[in-house]
Amino acid sequence: MKYKSFAVAIWGVVILLVILVPLPTVLMDILFILNITISLLVLLNAIYAKDALSMSSFPTLLLFTTLYRLALNVAATRLIIGQGDAGKVVESFGEFVGGNNIVVGAIIFLVIMLVQFLVITKGAERVSEVAARFTLDAMPGKQMAVDADLNAGLINEAQAKERRKNIQREADFYGAMDGASKFVKNDAIFGFITVILNIIGGFIMGMMQNSGASWNDILEKYTKLTIGNGLAVQIPALLISVATGIIVTRAASDEELSEEIISQLFTGPKTMFVAAGACFLLTFIIGRFFMIIVAAFLVFLGIRMQDSEQEKIKQDEKEMEERTVEEIRKPENVVTLLHVDPIELEFGYGLIPLADVNQGGDLLDRVVMIRRQLALELGMIVPVIRLRDNIQLNPNQYVIKIKGVEVAEGELLLDHFLAMNPGTAEEEIEGIPTTEPAFGLPALWITESQRDRAEMLGYTVVDPPSVISTHMTEVIKRHAHELLSRQDVQTLLDNVKSSYPAIVEELVPKQLSLGEVQKVLCNLLREGVSIRDMVTILETLADYAPVTRDTDMLTEYVRQALGRAITKTFITPDNSDVITLDPQVEQLILDSVQKTEAGSYIALEPSVSNKIMQNLLKLVEKVAQLGKQPIVLASPVVRLYFKRLTEQTIPGLVVLSYNELDPSVKVRSIGMVTCS
Known part of the structure; x- marks a missing residue:
């Protein structure tokens, strides 16, 4: 473990020595094998990486592997041109691809080189550019999102710091990948150049050193060596390019790449059945029996996936039933039964x-x-x-x-x-x-x-x-x-505060509590008075709250402020007849008011109150027979107490005060409530 810090430095020295010092063919074989092994490791790690940042050192690794391949290419070129032998690895690659026909080998090699350069390398380069651009453009927005979560209390300072660090690392990574992908591109170009140099230089050196050999033999020998060297270098380069493409196109996921691709490719039985039908139709076009085998295999997969989905549904239902039973058995589950709908x-x-x-x-x-x-x-x-x-x-x-x-x-x-x-x-x-x-x-x-x-x-x-x-x-x-809760009142206050913040801030909670405002609003609703004009209600409360905190008295003040709306609600041209109170009755009611710490109440003698109610009922019936709504007019100080007196006998009776009437409205008295 303590020698790990020297590994990269030693690798750099080895690359330099490979370029400068002529190496024996045996050592070249070992270095070529190491190159292929390292490329395979990089590709496999790219496949199994969860996200790009799990291989944050990939741009630097890409640089070193490219330099390593260039060094091997230079060393192999020296051996090919100078000795006509670059080792068993190069010779084996050349024999395997070229075989007995050097033209076929050259074409296959050219195809591999073009695939490496035009498809893999160019695509990875373009993806790197786009990823770097969009990552850098999105960086300020991501930073603001982290700050917003921190201000909202969704994350703490340590988590915010870690997220900012990851955002910075991601931007640095894609920026580095944008530049590092140019190494792969230029490495492919250099591979084309070395192929030409090896063939031309090797042919010239072969003619000079082996004057008796035919030019066909010399050309075939050096072409095979060139092809072998090119494949020994370009196949690892192809693996590295594929790894680069995987890294820059990899989206963050909790699954490995193979699992993710398979799960997304084979999405469901419908896909398999449609694909099987297409393969079956292609059988009549292509004329190959193998397509029927493929179609049958897809049908088999579809049936298996269908059975698996049904089994999963049954398993989910079973788990849901078990969870339901467990929830029911939990003692704290009883709390959900306590909820009462309004x-x-x-x-x-x-x-x-x-x-x-x-x-x-x-x-x-x-x-x-x-x-x-x-x-x-x-x-x-x-x-x-x-x-x-x-x-x-x-x-x-x-x-x-x-x-x-x-x-x-x-x-x-x-x-x-x-x-x-x-x-x-x-x-x-x-x-x-x-x-x-x-x-x-x-x-x-x-x-x-x-x-x-x-x-x-x-x-x-x-x-x-x-x-x-x-x-x-x-x-x-x-x-x-009964339905107006404190939470509803708070919502109404918040709505008013958005347009009239001054009145809400002045009233609640400095002068009145939320509960006291709720009581006033409930008093209004109890008698059918709309509370839609919240601004007028709150301003009236702010005006009279310093005088009294009695919610009943505050309600009367608010009613007077809403007089025009109350008049329009209850007094109409077709219903302007009212019942008035005898001054003697009003005086009796005022004299019977008893005030305590809990509030005010009426202490009338039962005989007197019964007589008043009997006279009132007669007048109410008279008005009702005319098809009109009975309305009683009283003085402002008596209205509240008379309304309380009639609540048990005539719950829906409308009782208004003179101060609540719009001055422009004319009413006609059709009777007077007396106590005699």
Whole structure:
């Protein structure tokens, strides 16, 4: 091991001595054999190399092997011209190729030389140039990618340093290979020159030294020696050129070159069967029975590969089942069962066609549209709606769940349409009585043949997918405040921050926490107020957060800031009638407000609150009979507490304050809630 450092130096001295000092033919034979052996080792190492950098010393090795061959060529030329004998190796190569016909030997030698120069050497040179150019061009991008991974925390400093080093080594390697490939090219050119010199010089020396011999014998002798020398030098050069081509064309892989080529060449049974068919057709063109044997062999390979693929599929399925069983047996696997979907729609097997695209169902597309519609109306991110079939339900039944708890259900008839009388229908029609699930209105299930007549009579007719979509939309609206999570609020804040960073940075978390902002937004959604105008909401919170951190009071301030939007949502030209509160009722409510550390609540006497609710119910029924939505107007300080008072009795009642009304909108009072 301690003499390894001298090996390259000794090799260089040997090359110099071979060029300068005349050598005996026996030593030349040994040096030629070493040349062939070294070339074979280089080729085999190139074949088994995983990537180019595993032979990073290849450019230098290419230089030394080229110099070694040049030295042998010079030494052999000296012996051929001077003595007419270059050793057994040269003579054996010349006899083997030339044989008894020197013309055939010369042509074969010329073909080998041309293949070496025009095909292998030129191709390897071109690939080296292109690889060096693209590697150097890609180097800055690779360096930036390493820096990006380091900044992102994907790798540490040591790994980044190692990657940079590999990138630099790769660039140095391909740059060196671009120059080293010129050695191989020029070595091939020099081989042509030495062939001419050996033949001409040897012929002249043979005529001078053997004046009695015929010129044919002399020419044949020196031609064979030249061919032998050329082959002894050029065959190792050919091996080195092939190794060069393999190195510069080798892509990084975890497999050896032979395994990679075989696995990619024999890709599958279809390839083998098509190739076998082509070989069988070629039999009729070529007329050789051997093509049928090749075709049969390819069919055999295809069948074996097909069986192997099926066996692999079975093995993969078996391993998958085993892994599944192991996962189930693991105690920590129970954690996956704890996940609760925010929104679920379960339906019986009779409603599966609604969700099956192959059967024409468009429920999945409608779910996407529901999420888009609610994002526009409410300004919130609606969670993914999970669709599941449930064999425990009736065939035509569906159930809507919020956070794993059933909140609504209904039944559909797929081959029917739901017809509802808006109160203007001219006459009654026959059908199956039912209740519209979203709003609880009386309706009828009618057949498709009755649809046109029902629409002509003034009925509102909808198909089953529209029924379930409408029901799902209304359920999500009613429970929107439950579905808005802190993560959703953070996403909304990030969206606003991209355009209005100042307001977000001022408010969260300096003045209000993320949870407090979430409570305000949930309060708005609970009463059907859209939170789409997040900029106005956040600016209002930033204005009043220094005054109070009571989320209920902050909600009232935000409602007043959103007054125009609230007015447009609930007050329309067709629905401008409102119910007002008697000042005495408002004073009673204010006097009964009790404030604690946990918040404020109303402490009215039961008899008083019941009387107020009775009077309110009468007015609400009166408005509902007119086909309008009941709306109650109250003073700003009373609105919140009156809304809480009515939540249990009339959950969907709209309660607005005077400060929330747009000044340009006119309303008409059709009744006053009293306590008497």
